[in-house]
Amino acid sequence: MKYLDEYRDPALAKQLIAQIRKLNKGRKIRLMEVCGSHTVAIYKAGIRDLFPNIDLISGPGCPVCVTSTGDIDRVIKLTTMPDSILTTFGDMVKVPGSNSSLQQQISRGADVRLVYSSFDSLQIAKDNPNKRIIFLAVGFETTAPTIAATVLEAKKEGIENFYILCFHKLVPPAMKALLEGEQIHIDGFICPGHVSVIIGSKPYEFIPKEYKLPAVITGFESIDILQALLVILTRINENHPAVEIPYSRVVKPEGNPLAMKRMQEVFQPCEATWRGLGVIPDSGLKLRIKFMHYDAHQNYDLSVEEKPEPAGCECGNILKGIKRPTDCPLFKKICNPQHPVGPCMVSTEGSCAAAYKYS
Ligand code: SF4
Numbered sequence: 001m002k003y004l005d006e007y008r009d010p011a012l013a014k015q016l017i018a019q020i021r022k023l024n025k026g027r028k029i030r031l032m033e034v035c036g037s038h039t040v041a042i043y044k045a046g047i048r049d050l051f052p053n054i055d056l057i058s059g060p061g062c063p064v065c066v067t068s069t070g071d072i073d074r075v076i077k078l079t080t081m082p083d084s085i086l087t088t089f090g091d092m093v094k095v096p097g098s099n100s101s102l103q104q105q106i107s108r109g110a111d112v113r114l115v116y117s118s119f120d121s122l123q124i125a126k127d128n129p130n131k132r133i134i135f136l137a138v139g140f141e142t143t144a145p146t147i148a149a150t151v152l153e154a155k156k157e158g159i160e161n162f163y164i165l166c167f168h169k170l171v172p173p174a175m176k177a178l179l180e181g182e183q184i185h186i187d188g189f190i191c192p193g194h195v196s197v198i199i200g201s202k203p204y205e206f207i208p209k210e211y212k213l214p215a216v217i218t219g220f221e222s223i224d225i226l227q228a229l230l231v232i233l234t235r236i237n238e239n240h241p242a243v244e245i246p247y248s249r250v251v252k253p254e255g256n257p258l259a260m261k262r263m264q265e266v267f268q269p270c271e272a273t274w275r276g277l278g279v280i281p282d283s284g285l286k287l288r289i290k291f292m293h294y295d296a297h298q299n300y301d302l303s304v305e306e307k308p309e310p311a312g313c314e315c316g317n318i319l320k321g322i323k324r325p326t327d328c329p330l331f332k333k334i335c336n337p338q339h340p341v342g343p344c345m346v347s348t349e350g351s352c353a354a355a356y357k358y359s
Helices: 004-008 010-023 036-045 069-078 102-107 118-127 144-157 171-181 193-199 206-211 222-238 257-266 289-294 315-319 351-358
Strands: 029-033 054-058 084-088 112-114 132-137 162-166 188-191 215-217 267-274 278-287
Touching: 004 010, 004 222, 010 222, 029 036, 029 222, 036 193, 036 222, 036 351, 069 084, 069 102, 069 162, 084 118, 102 112, 118 132, 118 144, 118 162, 132 144, 144 162, 144 257, 144 289, 162 278, 162 289, 171 193, 171 206, 171 278, 188 193, 188 222, 193 257, 215 222, 257 267, 278 289, 315 351
Parallel strands: 029 054, 029 188, 084 112, 084 132, 132 162, 188 215
Antiparallel strands: 267 278
């Protein structure tokens, strides 16, 4: 298929739905998507309601949502430092920490600036030589190469007042932690599309090899999702697990080697704390020693008292796939996109926000 319309073709969708139903007559299966954009696409197209025997659950696929309360509190603490400007993408502003959010900090006079690109922070650093500019780096493998390029550019230009507060996370280790944790039974994965553009298919090979489960990398149109379900069901029925890429129009098995090289030049894996999943080894990124000058963790005291989730909020269990947004007693009653209690309602890619909008 060549054109976008073809990925929304109702006749093809009907055909795929019929094929999936034919293959899925037996036991109930549970599939997890680990990508906020897939979560939104599945809710938007109403795919969850099409197949009573397929339980589609969302995992830790939204980078804003998986950022822990403690890390949000560290960001809030940074905004109280003198002569500092925090730069961030807009979706982090409303995420509540234990006592405040960036939005509240802005209303209290903190210098927090929204940027469209991490490179905008470099210009702010040049325009404010007497201040320290800290960019809040949150995201998966998709955004890390651009942040790496920003650090390389800062070094090249000799910009000394620019720092990264790095909470980047890597998706495959979180998928492994979910399988190891055994808190939830999973029969197959819909792997993240955008992340896979960068990392390719190899990092998911442990899924069929060690856990005998199929994993499919797919896109974000209805036909993409339906094709992914068909591939997974075929693999399950044939008892032949593998990683497959129906999204081959965008994702290559080797990913994007240039982006990976840039990311690995600047960052190295480290343990990271995920909301709901806790500490996972080698699931985060930190700056390599030669770029330590740019590391906000090295230049500021970011210790905070670790606090639990907001009372009643089920974000942690939703990110593990154990609960759904509608299981949360606060969903739509107290918590909504205008007044979010947890991060899954803040980000447009959060499960609660998607459920609120489309279910
Ligand atoms: S509905 Fe709100 S409070 Fe409940 S889990 Fe979602 S974000 Fe948290």
